Amino acid sequence: MTGTFIVIEGLEGAGKSSAVALVNDFLVKRFPQREIVNTREPGGTPLAEEIREIWKQPRQEPMAPITELLMVYACRAQLVETVIKPALERGAVVLGDRHNLSSVAYQGGGRHLSEQVEALSNITLGEFKPTLTLYLDIEPSIGLERARQRGALDRIELEQLSFFERARQCYLVAAENDSAIVTIDASQPIEAVQADIISALEQSL
Template sequence: MNQPKFPSFVVIEGLEGAGKSSAIERVNQWFARHFPDLERVNTREPGGTPLAEEIREIWKRPRQEAMAPLTELLMVYACRAQLVESVIKPAIAAGKVVIGDRHNLSSVAYQGGGRGLEQEVAGLSDITLGQFKPCLTLYLDIEPKLGLERARGRGELDRIELESLDFFERARRCYLDHAATDPDTVTIDASQTIEQVQADIEAALAKALL
């Protein structure tokens, strides 16, 4: 059986409307083609376990009572801690590949950049994750205005998708700053045709894992 170069935790990141769902499908197809005997585990954040999904429902739903930024941050890290300890780490230890729909970089961008909670994000990341991180992150980069137009085309928006354009501009700057300094993060232009985006995804996977 073929094996990737190292235990695999691959994460897809990006703003709303960047095409994460299509990218995740392509990543799954790539692993099925190159490592057909390797079991895959798909996760999403916030969420991914019964407990974390309950928190996610509260976290994402628009409501009359405004959610304080620190409350939002604590809830997402509660979900992440539960998912990492009960699903992701055990799967990797069992030799499976984990394909994640978002991980810690989302909090760096959204709660750190978007909400201005950089220090709080760093502190909670240290507490909940320590040195644990994905072996590869595919960041789908898109102009926030275009991404939000795509998101609106899908239907009703959730609490995060209803944020201002400035919020997403700040989040995007954080994504780009991180990608520029982290060798395990690959930036993919999500405004390209879907065929080119998929080709770039497969090229990044091949370079990192074959």
């Protein structure tokens, strides 16, 4: 594959949406002749978006952790096979709002399903991984307060603080052991966060 796959990761309230917009603008200016494809997970295709709606919304029937895990990997498999890989084969730059590292953190750490995450990752992705991941690190309590200020919380955002603390630890361990993951301190003023993101892009690309 000749394309480049960049992913933005982080807990709720870390500023992923702002980071995605910033990185997209950077890519458009840096690579004016290349196709830029934006994706999000879970979702990113008509089928995956339908699953996302079920996956995200609070409901009376509790969702079993393994059900949550299987649904997110169904979305991911569909997105990777029908959108991301074809785009990379065309030489595009793919910018993803979340990817497999989210499942390592949220379902692996948060739901205590690390073995199942590894197994499903091997089945659906194999050796496929992003060229670069920017992980926006933030204290969970700060991120959740930011999320509350945005409005109504979704099913995941309603989880206990301990869930997000476990997820953050998984993010930090993964970043420490993978040179393709760059950690950005998302608790800084936004100007400093943006400067660190641009610096990481300049160095990596």
